[in-house]
Amino acid sequence: MSDPSDRTPAADVAAGTAAAGPAPAASAARRTASLSNPFALGFLLTLGGLAALVLGLAVASLSTILIYIAFALFAALGLDPVVRWLEKHNVPRAWGMLIVFLGFAVVVVGMLWLVIPAVASQIKQFFDNLPSLIADFQKSDVYAWLTSTFSDQIGTLLTDAQDFITNPSNLASIGGGVLQVGVSIATAISGVIIVLVLTLYFLASLSTIKTSFVRLTPARTRTKVASLTNEITDSIGSYLMGMVILAFFNSVFAFILHVVLGLPFPALMAVIAFCITIIPLVGTVIFWVLATTLALFTSPVAALVFGIAYLVYMQIEAYVLTPRVMNRAISVPGALVVIGALVGGTLLGLLGALIAIPVTASILLIIKQVLVPRQDAKI
Numbered sequence: 108m109s110d111p112s113d114r115t116p117a118a119d120v121a122a123g124t125a126a127a128g129p130a131p132a133a134s135a136a137r138r139t140a141s142l143s144n145p146f147a148l149g150f151l152l153t154l155g156g157l158a159a160l161v162l163g164l165a166v167a168s169l170s171t172i173l174i175y176i177a178f179a180l181f182a183a184l185g186l187d188p189v190v191r192w193l194e195k196h197n198v199p200r201a202w203g204m205l206i207v208f209l210g211f212a213v214v215v216v217g218m219l220w221l222v223i224p225a226v227a228s229q230i231k232q233f234f235d236n237l238p239s240l241i242a243d244f245q246k247s248d249v250y251a252w253l254t255s256t257f258s259d260q261i262g263t264l265l266t267d268a269q270d271f272i273t274n275p276s277n278l279a280s281i282g283g284g285v286l287q288v289g290v291s292i293a294t295a296i297s298g299v300i301i302v303l304v305l306t307l308y309f310l311a312s313l314s315t316i317k318t319s320f321v322r323l324t325p326a327r328t329r330t331k332v333a334s335l336t337n338e339i340t341d342s343i344g345s346y347l348m349g350m351v352i353l354a355f356f357n358s359v360f361a362f363i364l365h366v367v368l369g370l371p372f373p374a375l376m377a378v379i380a381f382c383i384t385i386i387p388l389v390g391t392v393i394f395w396v397l398a399t400t401l402a403l404f405t406s407p408v409a410a411l412v413f414g415i416a417y418l419v420y421m422q423i424e425a426y427v428l429t430p431r432v433m434n435r436a437i438s439v440p441g442a443l444v445v446i447g448a449l450v451g452g453t454l455l456g457l458l459g460a461l462i463a464i465p466v467t468a469s470i471l472l473i474i475k476q477v478l479v480p481r482q483d484a485k486i
Contacts, residue, residue, distance in 0.1 A: 175298060179305030181462060184340055185347030186211060186306070187313055204310050212303070233372060244404045313340075335476055342472070343465040349432040350385055350461070356428060357384040357391060360420050361398065368409045370402050387448055387464050391421050443467050 193203035358381035365373035402410035451463030
């Protein structure tokens with residue numbers, strides 16, 4: 108009997124090849140069996156496609172609920188810095204959360220109580236004064252220049268627009284009918300209630316959610332993940348609270364300008380300013396163009412003054428207010444801000460535009476603290 112030590116390396120290689128031989132052979136056999144039974148292969152592929160289709164339809168059906176959850180989560184992150192500030196001043200978290208949430212609810216209800224009647228009356232006044240506004244605009248120098256440049260097409264467009272806006276049937280058709288408008292209003296109210304309730308739950312269990320998320324990661328990385336999670340949530344909360352504060356400043360300034368210059372619908376324009384300027388980066392520019400254009404229908408001089416004054420305010424906001432309000436938020440390069448806002452707005456509308464910058468900042472933070480150190484450690 109031969110000694111195993113007498114085996115040559117070539118024999119060892121041959122033995123290893125023989126031992127490893129059955130596995131590739133089995134794989135080849137399975138592939139051959141699959142190809143020889145195309146019915147079973149097609150059946151499996153069809154089941155996979157159907158499962159993916161059902162999953163996609165389920166996500167599409169749940170899109171509204173997912174949007175509610177996202178709004179509530181970001182609202183909770185925005186209110187959490189105030190709760191933690193109260194905790195630092197010896198207020199228990201439960202009481203601090205109750206104070207912040209009730210204060211937030213009182214502010215929202217108070218604003219709606221003050222704004223909705225004024226907005227409703229001003230919308231009615233707008234439709235009542237629309238013919239006179241158009242008549243005054245037709246007497247202005249701007250209209251004369253437009254007419255001389257574009258012939259009589261401007262007058263025809265104004266007349267058609269007036270007839271379309273003042274016709275109730277057209278407005279009803281835009282909204283899908285009176286019943287559809289009522290259903291939309293009821294859906295919006297129920298959605299607001301759902302978001303408020305979810306915000307309260309998320310705000311109460313935010314620390315538990317973060318702890319549970321950290322425990323899903325390996326034990327050796329939990330310290331780093333916990334630090335990174337806290338930094339991301341803190342920056343998102345500071346950013347969202349800052350956006351609300353800046354939008355509030357915009358609405359107050361727009362209201363004051365409309366009152367001082369005698370422009371119509373100051374309350375309505377203040378609400379529009381708040382809703383538009385809460386969109387990062389492009390919101391103030393959009394409102395500046397929109398409000399200045401609407402002011403042209405009242406007075407070109409007032410529109411010019413409004414445009415200049417609001418442009419000056421935009422510079423003050425960019426170089427004075429924003430750095431002070433956003434001092435705790437993560438800085439994001441301007442190009443990425445524009446790209447993120449465009450991508451988010453295209454995919455998810457207003458929600459996408461709101462969360463685009465926090466998501467972009469979070470990705471940058473993860474890249475800086477996770478990916479870059481790993482690459483630096485490689486030799």
